[in-house]
Amino acid sequence: MDSQNRAEILKGLAEAVITYNEDMATKLAARALEAGIEANEAILQGLARGMERVGELYGAGEYFVPELLGCADALNAGLQILKPHIKSDTLQTRFKVLIGTVEGDIHDIGKNLVRIMYEGAGWDVYDLGVNVKADRFVEEQRRVRADVVGVSALMTTSMVVIPNIIKALKSLDPAVTVMAGGAPITRETAGKLGADGFAANCGTVVRETLEALQRARSAQSVVR
Numbered sequence: 682m683d684s685q686n687r688a689e690i691l692k693g694l695a696e697a698v699i700t701y702n703e704d705m706a707t708k709l710a711a712r713a714l715e716a717g718i719e720a721n722e723a724i725l726q727g728l729a730r731g732m733e734r735v736g737e738l739y740g741a742g743e744y745f746v747p748e749l750l751g752c753a754d755a756l757n758a759g760l761q762i763l764k765p766h767i768k769s770d771t772l773q774t775r776f777k778v779l780i781g782t783v784e785g786d787i788h789d790i791g792k793n794l795v796r797i798m799y800e801g802a803g804w805d806v807y808d809l810g811v812n813v814k815a816d817r818f819v820e821e822q823r824r825v826r827a828d829v830v831g832v833s834a835l836m837t838t839s840m841v842v843i844p845n846i847i848k849a850l851k852s853l854d855p856a857v858t859v860m861a862g863g864a865p866i867t868r869e870t871a872g873k874l875g876a877d878g879f880a881a882n883c884g885t886v887v888r889e890t891l892e893a894l895q896r897a898r899s900a901q902s903v904v905r
Contacts, residue, residue: 690716691727694759698731699738701751703758710762720766724801728759729884732798736882746790753794760801767803776894779821780831781809783846786839791863794883795831802887815846819853827857829890832876834863840874847875858897860890 690713697705706728713723735752738744744752778799782792789811799806807825809817822830830850834840840863847859861876871879878893880886 686716687718690718691723691730694723694727695731695734697759698728698752698755699734701748701755703755706755706759707762710759714762714766720763721803723763724760724767725887728756728763728801729798729887731884732756732794733882733884736884740882749790749794753797756797756801760797764801764803776804776829776890777807777825777827778804778829778831778890779807779809779818779825779827780833781813781818782811782833782835783839783842784812784814785842786834786836787811788833788835788863791835791883792831792833795833795862795880795886798883798886799890815842815849818846819849822850822853822857826854828894829858829860831860831862831886834861834866837865840865840870843874843876851875856897858890858893860886860893862886 690709693709694706694713697709710723713727714720732752735744735749739749780792780796782789792808792811796806796808807821807827809821818830818832832843832846834843843861850857850859858877859875860878860880861871861874862880866874866879868879868881877897878889880889
């Protein structure tokens, strides 16, 4: 398959998500497989690219919750076709991820979209839901031993509990990589809260998480 056709299919998958077109996402996902595009490439370079743009539109105030939900439906439509064809050997690792919205916060749309992106990458995701207390994060991490814990806060008032959650998680498992996200959190804020990584939107979360994991592993090798 020539590079132009490949690029057109991937661009079309992204556009299907942006325009919340479920039929287009389904058809192009099937076309990608027929054309020999690997499923994880179609997900990360097509569907995820679309979600990255959706995140930008949401941040700019051009998209709102109804649009986000429509885009998520289109994303899921494409994933339903592609996920059964993900080859485990094409993924860097099948990471375990534990995610939840922190105590005092019941917002879940952003967290749910992030979960979809992690699942689309072929990772195992354990979703704790909303209003999750620090000890629940720790309890589940003790059971699951996730590589990554994602904490979400959509309000500044709930964001203040994140340092305690991270401190408790690191006390249990110093090697765990913690990602922080949500409307009031920036990259600088995430660092001050003690997080290892941050994603501005769900479209970039897989790449940002991989980079955070790599930084953590590099730091651990230096210590050794």
